[in-house]
Amino acid sequence: MFIRMLCSGIRRHLRVHNGFTAVPVRYYEDPHKGYRPYWNKGEGNYGSTLGKQSVVHVQRARESILSLVKTIPFTDKDSAFNIAEYGAADGSTSMAIFGELLMTLKDHHGPNTQFQIIYEDLELNDFKSLFKRISGIIPDPPSYLLEMDNVYVLASGTNFYKQCVPKISKDEFVNTNMSLCYRTMKEVRKPFDDKTSPVSRSGLTLLSAEAAVNPDVFYNIWREKKDKAGIDDREEFARMYVSAHRNWSNSTFMNGLSDSRSQEEKEQIVDGLYGDVKERLSRMNPKVFKDDGKMIYIVIRKE
Ligand SMILES: C[S@@+](CC[C@H](N)C(=O)[O-])C[C@H]1O[C@@H](n2cnc3c(N)ncnc32)[C@H](O)[C@@H]1O
Secondary structure (H helix, E strand, O other), X not given: OHHHHHHHHHHHOEEOOOOOOOOOEEOOOOOXXXXXXOOOOOOOHHHHOHHHXXXXXXXXXXXXXXXXXXXXXXXXXXXXXXXXXXXXOOOOOOHHHHHHHHHHHHHHHOOOOEEEEEEEEOOOOOHHHHHHHHOOOOOOOOOHHHHOOOEEEEEEEOOOOOOOOOOOOHHHHHHOOOOOOOOOHHHHHHHHHOOOOHHHHOOEEEEEEEEEEEOOHHHHHHHHHHHHXXXXXXXXXXXXXXXXXXXXXXXXXXXXXXXXXXXXXXXXXXXXXXXXXXXXXXXXXXXXXXXXXXXXXXXXXXX
């Protein structure tokens, strides 16, 4: 029934072009009512109007972008460094900053580094102008692509509230989360203080509850090496920290990844994750990162 309705619906809204082509063009009853850029496609209208203002907005963030981009870990040099612009319009706003970004990254990671630039926008976006700008057909602002090797440009006509590029999937993202609950002293005491609670009624009584702060051993090892030997070994600090916490957290990430992936692929993703964390950590000041353990010790008696 549903299929019959669908077929008759399609027939009703099918217009066959009677000229040369035998390829039917399908039009749907409810034409897309969403956002679509005003003016003719392919004329670079965004960049010659609002884009001029947007370029000025980017300038304010220029220095931070160019310095922070160097802190993004890029460990697997055989793969491509991905840069995406979400809501790219005709690519005019980002043209200059992307050129500078690429120069900075090539300088930082080496001239043979490969880059994949993804321009993302809605399906009715003016991608024609985007490609005309990138290829230099619309020459202003000048396209970085004409000047650079190893840079590959792609476009994605996908709503950015959906997944636009392969990365782990949304389910995997959710499944690799872990829930932790740190209780306050009041919460820890509550089942004992409440004499009607199942805990109290089972004959358990609280003899003492004491809060304490235990020093971060990894921080202390780092500081001692620095104070005594004058070596600021942040790499070792990061390695110790990540090894310690990978010990208990590794399985959460492995188990949360989809079983459609091979074991090897899962290991590669999880290795990459911890590798990134380690690299980021090694660039942080251990004094700022250090994480003293706040513990509550309780002594309980069973009647
Ligand atoms: C004002 S333009 C910004 C263009 C450019 N990024 C800039 O900063 O000048 C906003 C762009 O976001 C796009 N956009 C809006 N909602 C979107 C969505 N849900 N998914 C993808 N793109 C979207 C529009 O199509 C439009 O091209």
